[in-house]
Amino acid sequence: MMARFRIIAGVLAVAAVGVGVWLWITAGRQSTDDAQVDAPVTQIAARVGGTITRVAVGDNQRVEAGTILVELDPRDYQVALDKARAELADADASSIAARSNVPITTTTAASNVTTARGGIAQAQGGIAAAERELDAARARLTSAQARVREAEANAAKASRDVERLRGLLAKDEVSQQQFDTLVAAADAQKAAADSARSQVAEAEAGTRVAESKVTQARAGAEQAHAELRTAETGPQQVSVIKARAAAAEAHAQQARANLSQAELNLEYTTVKAPARGVVSKKGLNPGQVVQAGQPLLALVQVDDVWVTANFKETQLNNMRAGQRATVTVDALGGRSFNGKVDSVAGATGARFSLLPPENATGNFVKIVQRVPVKIVLDPGQDPEHLLKPGLSVTPTVYTK
Numbered sequence: 001m002m003a004r005f006r007i008i009a010g011v012l013a014v015a016a017v018g019v020g021v022w023l024w025i026t027a028g029r030q031s032t033d034d035a036q037v038d039a040p041v042t043q044i045a046a047r048v049g050g051t052i053t054r055v056a057v058g059d060n061q062r063v064e065a066g067t068i069l070v071e072l073d074p075r076d077y078q079v080a081l082d083k084a085r086a087e088l089a090d091a092d093a094s095s096i097a098a099r100s101n102v103p104i105t106t107t108t109a110a111s112n113v114t115t116a117r118g119g120i121a122q123a124q125g126g127i128a129a130a131e132r133e134l135d136a137a138r139a140r141l142t143s144a145q146a147r148v149r150e151a152e153a154n155a156a157k158a159s160r161d162v163e164r165l166r167g168l169l170a171k172d173e174v175s176q177q178q179f180d181t182l183v184a185a186a187d188a189q190k191a192a193a194d195s196a197r198s199q200v201a202e203a204e205a206g207t208r209v210a211e212s213k214v215t216q217a218r219a220g221a222e223q224a225h226a227e228l229r230t231a232e233t234g235p236q237q238v239s240v241i242k243a244r245a246a247a248a249e250a251h252a253q254q255a256r257a258n259l260s261q262a263e264l265n266l267e268y269t270t271v272k273a274p275a276r277g278v279v280s281k282k283g284l285n286p287g288q289v290v291q292a293g294q295p296l297l298a299l300v301q302v303d304d305v306w307v308t309a310n311f312k313e314t315q316l317n318n319m320r321a322g323q324r325a326t327v328t329v330d331a332l333g334g335r336s337f338n339g340k341v342d343s344v345a346g347a348t349g350a351r352f353s354l355l356p357p358e359n360a361t362g363n364f365v366k367i368v369q370r371v372p373v374k375i376v377l378d379p380g381q382d383p384e385h386l387l388k389p390g391l392s393v394t395p396t397v398y399t400k
Helices: 002-026 077-172 178-230 233-267
Strands: 029-031 035-038 040-043 049-055 070-072 270-272 277-280 295-300 304-313 322-327 335-344 370-377 393-398
Touching: 070 295, 077 178, 077 233, 233 270, 295 304, 304 393, 322 370, 370 393
Parallel strands: none
Antiparallel strands: 029 393, 035 304, 040 295, 049 070, 070 270, 277 295, 304 370, 322 335, 322 393, 335 370
């Protein structure tokens, strides 16, 4: 009996020691089997639409960054590129012509103003000369009219003297010679009067000519003023030409942008791998017509993998970023990888689900929530890229 008691006591002691050792070993460790490998998965989509002419990769093929994946028919985009180049050449020519008109218009406008002002000065000088000529013609007319009046008065006096001597000649009171002399003087006065009248007519004609010249000079001055007003609109004309030049330059820039877009579209007909990875979900074939933005395949970047571990909320009390971790992979026969805690998610996994739980219904049942924790692996542990996204793993975080 005593021996049996000793055996039981020894077994209990060994069990207690084993439990103590296990608690000591596992103290400061948190593990979960709700974890999997993650990696960036890039959905490769077409930037432009078109017909697939070549699929350069196969399913699950490893590719390097820049590797050609898919080629689309480039002919439509080559035509668009040629058209954009022609439109750019035309726009550049129009812009150059418009810019060259600016200095020409500016110089012409300034020259027109100077010419118009010179024309005004010349017209004003012509008006002054015509007015002086008119004043002289009017003075000559006044003088001629005075001479006419004087000549007519002398002719009238001479005519009266002839009539008086005619009676005296009949009475032989004056000689025939005196009478003839007086008649000749009367005729001379009459001729002088006629000459003075012709001079008046000539002076009147000269006055009319001078008045016409004044009118023409004033009309020329008005025309010169009108030309000056037209020439003074030169700055507005220059502004218009500059605006046209700016519009032509803007059109050229737009054509240049269209050319750049056409070049990009042609480049987009060749779909290349943005990074190193493995091709997955390839669902396309030559001859298939795709639209811009349509997914073509997926690229898994196996060079950058991490572990997403969903720990219970009760395990996060002492868990911090930077803590050491080990990851055991089921698919690799329990092979372990070393890493560290990168970050802890800002919310539980349930909060990010498609239909988050609603706990305000009155039927609340407390469930331990799980929080995603990102664990990154130390570099160089998986040169063969055996870790695949989605593989189940068991991570252990050393919180102490």
